[in-house]
Amino acid sequence: MSALLRVQDLAVARGGRPVLEGVSFALAPGQALILRGPNGVGKTTLLRTLAGLQPALAGRVAYPEDAGAYASHADGVKATLTVMENLAFWADVHGRAVPEDVLDAFDLAGLRERMAGTLSAGQKRRLGLARLAVIGRPVLFLDEPTVSLDGFSVRLFTAFLRDRHLAAGGVAVIATHIDIGLDAASLDLAAFRARPGGAQGSDEAFL
């Protein structure tokens, strides 16, 4: 099967300083990849680069246009909108409707009309993750998706990833420190640390 997401010899920089180099992998539809590595190794930087939020120093990232979605520590949840309004906004921006069962899938049905500002950290996190089900993008870049989730919610999220997202032919790259119970390959980024004195400065290329 041909790969949906292909990364070749990618080098990424944070604040102009190279942090990772030579990262290569390919994911066929239905596959997920877990990124591992100590704090500061460049997991977030790699995910932001993959999502197109910052330019790569070198290498290639290939996936179909408008197929990628990014989810970070911040959920993009508006405190003065209700749970449903938050989801409906993202659905609207992506030109879709909110699927009927998405609130149940993330255990948010009872919170439908609650203001997002009154949700607990874990509930807000679930709402942020429910956005991924609403926008229905096939290539997900997830940065610590399980922060502040309890064990039950982690299982809900894993079930969403496995049974809805990956089963439908999507792929996911997930940076996480815990075992989310997903049957997926993992990649230790510590092996790709950029050599000091290697590729220098990113600014020249863009000025």
Place this chain on the structure above:
Amino acid sequence: MIALLRRDLRLAVRAGGGFGLGLAFFLIVIVLVPFGVGPEGAVLARIAPGMLWVAALLAALLSLDRIFALDQEDGSLPLLATSPLPLEAVALAKGVAHWLTTGLPLTLAAPGLGVLLNLAPGAYGWLVLSLALGTPALSMIGTFGAALTVGIRRGGLLMSLLVLPLYVPVLIFSAEVVRRGAEGMAVATPLAMLGGVTAGCLAALPFATAAALRINLR
């Protein structure tokens, strides 16, 4: 784009959204002017066009730093950047939302406040017209300034310093429209210049704003 516009308008009227803040500021500044310069009708009438426009400009400045800062804080901005909506459309939607919540109310309230400053009877129509034509430029320039300073903590003051000089052409031409209107002179030239500035801002600044956002998101 409509979705983003609708969300921003809804956020503006909800608690803490800041809708009406600019309007209240405009009202208070105009009420303060006669206390400062004295109640002489002739003096007030002479400075009214300029005062009304300076006050409107500062009122529009007041809510600028929320345009992108709030979306940056809660992480919506990178999510919008990876959505199918181009950042240029995001910039335009943000500018339009700012105008609808600030510029439009200012335009509608200005005639009432003109009375407080003893504005010449012939100038009311021109005051409304100049605000209707000029405030969209204020919103678009402000959106650009907000995009430039989006990554900076408490960048509001820096943004004011960046944005206020850019407001000068709008201020000159629009205050001139009102002044000439008050004195019964022809207003076509400043009006055309004002229209030109606004049209240029609407056409060019969404692209500049999007470019600034891309750099700041990096």
